[in-house]
């Protein structure tokens with residue numbers, strides 16, 4: 398990753414009109430979901446063309462569904478691969494979850510049972526996908542609202558998958574915070590057990606507390622201070638700089654507000670990167 | 678697949694719960710969390726369909742709309758990984774399961790079809806017309822049609838009247854949505870004869886040939902002079918809208 402690709406923002410249709418021609422928000426990269434843009438012509442195809450001319454792109458998929466029993470959708474992955482090549486994409490990230498079952502899409506991320514057989518299955522899938530794309534896949538720890546027939550701890554589940562498959566990790570710091578709250582564990586201890594040397598991308602986002610014991614990972618609110626603190630804690634522990642994304646999916650505020658959040662992320666990264674070895 | 682049958686069944690049960698709300702027993706789950714998933718998944722469908730079909734959302738009663746969303750969510754295995762294409766699956770689901778009859782809303786299929794086709798033309802991949810030249814004879818030369826269009830047939834003119842009102846105007850309506858060079862979608866209303874002209878010209882038939890065939894097949898009933906004027910008028914309209922681009926090059 399070029400040193401310049403550091404702090405980015407998710408590019409969505411909802412912000413497109415305000416995005417062009419403004420100077421308030423100066424992301425180093427944009428993140429896009431291939432599902433939202435593949436095969437689009439006309440107005441949105443033009444928006445896609447214009448924005449990819451201006452910014453480096455990180456892809457963040459929604460439908461890979463690495464935890465599905467069935468084969469990946471090779472036809473769609475072919476489109477993703479084309480996009481990766483055409484736009485010189487350095488990171489293709491996805492979720493450690495499932496979003497379809499028996500080829501029926503659900504358009505949301507469901508938790509995979511933390512079980513031994515699931516690890517074996519997912520490791521095999523990751524390898525298949527990496528071979529097909531001829532690049533590393535990066536997988537994100539997801540937020541979840543109920544454990545599902547777990548036979549092991551989430552940390553062990555993630556570590557084993559990352560170690561055995563050779564995939565990269567997208568560490569969503571807000572998801573760690575949300576899960577720690579919802580499932581009653583310590584967020585910093587969770588971070589301590591993550592394979593930080595394999596992390597090549599961060600997500601930071603806001604969430605919504607709907608009950609004393611339930612936080613929903615909405616991406617529709619500003620990032621809260623405890624999540625910034627957790628990001629600070631994590632980046633201080635890391636031995637390298639990796640890009641960080643401000644995830645905002647709806648309930649968009651003024652650009653100035655998003656710019657302030659990005660500024661804060663940059664400050665934290667800069668503070669903690671002083672001691673890092675720079676990997677060019 | 679390296680899942681054990683048990684793990685596979687757990688995923689199936691979780692999905693079944695999310696889709697139908699029929700209670701399932703999955704070890705270690707929290708009901709509050711399961712409720713969230715059911716709500717989130719249904720919301721995704723609801724929001725995407727409300728955005729795609731705002732008129733249908735307003736015209737249907739709350740309980741009719743909820744029935745459509747719940748049935749679709751529970752029973753339809755969504756095929757597209759791209760949620761913005763899901764409205765097409767929703768429209769075909771509603772049509773195939775005859776909700777228009779169930780709800781006594783005969784215009785429902787047309788309403789959904791009309792909105793979907795607008796989305797489809799707005800988002801369709803960019804396509805270049807065949808090479809063409811600007812000068813030519815509108816009747817004697819082969820016309821190049823811009824491919825960024827569609828053509829649909831409606832029974833109720835939901836594009837002209839409010840849905841309920843359209844009921845009184847049952848008939849045969851041909852609608853040609855096309856994408857303008859600045860990415861808008863416009864609709865041209867075509868009389869049946871013009872829809873026929875359009876399909877023939879699109880297949881590469883010249884006006885002269887078309888007129889000759891019409892003459893031959895209709896005996897002496899048709900007024901050929903009037904027909905020619907009518908065809909010329911149609912061709913001019915199509916040119917002025919940009920749907921016809923020019924004349925086939927290299928001939």
Ligand SMILES: [Fe+2]
Pocket residue numbers: 537569600644
């Ligand atoms: Fe994330």
